[in-house]
Amino acid sequence: MLSWYDNHARVLPWRSKSYERPDPYHVWMSEIMLQQTTVGAVVKYFEKFTSIWPSVHDLASAPQDDVMREWAGLGYYSRARNLHKCAKVIVDEYEGKFPRDVKTLKSLPGIGDYTSAAIASIAFDVPSTVIDGNVDRVVSRLYRIKEFLPKSKPIIRRHADHLFVGNNTNRPSCFAQSLMDLGATICTPKSPKCGVCPIHDACAGYIKGDAVKFPLKKKKEKIPEKHALTYIYVDNGMVGVEKRPDKGMLGGMVGFPTSQWVDVKDKINADLGSEIKIRHVFTHFALTLYPIIINKAEGRMVAIDEIDHIGLPTLFQKLWNMIKSDL
Numbered sequence: 001m002l003s004w005y006d007n008h009a010r011v012l013p014w015r016s017k018s019y020e021r022p023d024p025y026h027v028w029m030s031e032i033m034l035q036q037t038t039v040g041a042v043v044k045y046f047e048k049f050t051s052i053w054p055s056v057h058d059l060a061s062a063p064q065d066d067v068m069r070e071w072a073g074l075g076y077y078s079r080a081r082n083l084h085k086c087a088k089v090i091v092d093e094y095e096g097k098f099p100r101d102v103k104t105l106k107s108l109p110g111i112g113d114y115t116s117a118a119i120a121s122i123a124f125d126v127p128s129t130v131i132d133g134n135v136d137r138v139v140s141r142l143y144r145i146k147e148f149l150p151k152s153k154p155i156i157r158r159h160a161d162h163l164f165v166g167n168n169t170n171r172p173s174c175f176a177q178s179l180m181d182l183g184a185t186i187c188t189p190k191s192p193k194c195g196v197c198p199i200h201d202a203c204a205g206y207i208k209g210d211a212v213k214f215p216l217k218k219k220k221e222k223i224p225e226k227h228a229l230t231y232i233y234v235d236n237g238m239v240g241v242e243k244r245p246d247k248g249m250l251g252g253m254v255g256f257p258t259s260q261w262v263d264v265k266d267k268i269n270a271d272l273g274s275e276i277k278i279r280h281v282f283t284h285f286a287l288t289l290y291p292i293i294i295n296k297a298e299g300r301m302v303a304i305d306e307i308d309h310i311g312l313p314t315l316f317q318k319l320w321n322m323i324k325s326d327l
Contacts, residue, residue: 002171004198005178010185012039013047015177022173024098024123025056031115031122032083036076036283039184045074057096060087065243068252069311077253077313081246082110100124121164121176129164130176131157134183139163140215141187144204148216156215187211224285229259230319232293234327238301241310249282255316257299258289278322280315289319293327 009015014030016022029049033042048070053059059067064084071080086109090098098119099105105116117128131139139145139156147155164176186193194206205211233240246252279288302310304327307320 001178001182001198002174005174005181008181008185009174009177010039010181013043013050022123024119026050027123028086028098028111028115028119029083031118032079032086032110033074035079035115037074041074045071055096056087056090056098059084060091064252069254072253072311073314073317075314077251079110081252085109086111098123100126102126102128118176122173125171125173127165127172128176129157129160130180131160132180132183134180134187135160137189137215138179138183138187141192141205141211142199142203144208144210144214146216148218152215223281225288226285227262227288227290229262230289230291230316231257231259231298232291232323232327233257233298233301234293234295235297235301237304238297239304239307239327240298240300241302241307242299250313250315253313254310255313256291256319276323278315278319280318287315289315291319291323293323 006018012030014023014026016026026046030042030046033045033049049059052070053062062084064081067084068077068080071077071083074080089108090096099108100120100123102116102120105111105119106113111119114130114132117130118132120126121128121130136149136156139159140152143155143159145152145155145159163179164172182197182199186197190212192212194200194203194211197203197206200206203211205214231240240257241254242257243254244250244252277288277290279286281287304324307324308317312320
C-alpha cells in the first residue's frame with residue numbers, strides 16, 4: 001500500500017508534499033469539512049477558508065457570523081459552529097497548537113472517533129485506526145465480511161485495528177491516506193477496478209469474484225417528506241431575512257422566515273393557489289418549501305441585490321433563485 005501510495009496519491013490542497021510536515025490546521029479543517037461531504041465539494045471551501053483565515057489564530061478571532069456566511073452551501077452547519085468553537089479552544093487552552101493524542105483531540109468541539117484518529121495519524125504520524133466510508137468498503141471486501149452494516153462495524157474495526165496499529169508501524173500517516181485513496185479511486189462502490197488494485201491477491205472478495213457486493217447493506221427505507229411555508233417579505237426593493245437559532249435545522253444561518261411543518265401539501269396548494277415550490281433533500285428527510293410573498297417590511301430587511309451575497313444555505317438559495325426575477 002505504501003509503494004502504491006507513493007505513486008498514486010491524490011493531489012489535494014490540504015495534503016503536504018512528501019518533503020513537508022503536514023500542517024495540523026489544514027488536516028483538521030479538511031477533516032471537519034469532509035464529514036459526510038465529498039472531496040469535490042470541499043476543495044473550494046477549504047481554499048476559501050485558508051485564504052481568509054490562514055491560521056487557527058485568525059479563525060478563532062473571526063466573528064462567528066462571518067464563518068457561518070462563508071460556510072453557506074456546504075451543509076451540516078453545526079460543523080461550522082464547532083469549527084469556530086474548536087479554533088477558540090485551541091488558541092485559548094493550547095496556545096494555538098493542536099494536541100497530538102487521540103483522547104485529547106476527541107475532547108474538542110466537533111471531533112469524534114474518526115476525526116480524532118485521522119488528525120493524530122495524518123498530522124502527527126501517530127498509529128491510529130482511521131475508518132471512514134472508503135476504509136469501511138476496503139476492509140469489508142478485503143475480509144469479505146458477511147454481516148450487514150451497521151452491525152458489521154465492530155468486525156470492521158477489529159480488522160482495521162490490526163491493519164492500522166497491530167501490523168503497521170511504518171509511516172502511519174501515509175498508510176491511513178493510502179487506504180482512503182484506494183477506496184476513493186480503485187475500490188469504488190460501483191465497478192471497482194480490482195485488476196489494478198495493489199492488494200487484490202489478498203482480497204477475499206476479489207478471490208471469490210463478488211467484491212462489488214460488499215459491504216452488505218440493507219435496502220434504504222423511503223425518507224419522510226415534510227412541508228412548510230416560507231414568508232418572503234418585500235418592501236421598496238428590500239427583502240426580509242432572519243438569523244435562525246443556533247440549535248435546530250440550519251442553525252445559526254441567515255434565511256427566510258418559515259412556518260412549522262404543514263402535514264397536507266394538497267391543502268397548501270389550495271390555500272396558495274400556486275404550484276411554486278422547491279424541494280431539498282437532507283440526510284434524514286426531504287423538505288418542500290412553498291413561498292408566500294408579502295408586501296410589507298418585517299424583521300431584518302436586506303436589499304434585493306445583496307441577497308445572493310449574505311450566505312444563504314443551499315435550500316434558501318435554491319428558493320431565492322426561483323423567485324427573485326419576479327420581485
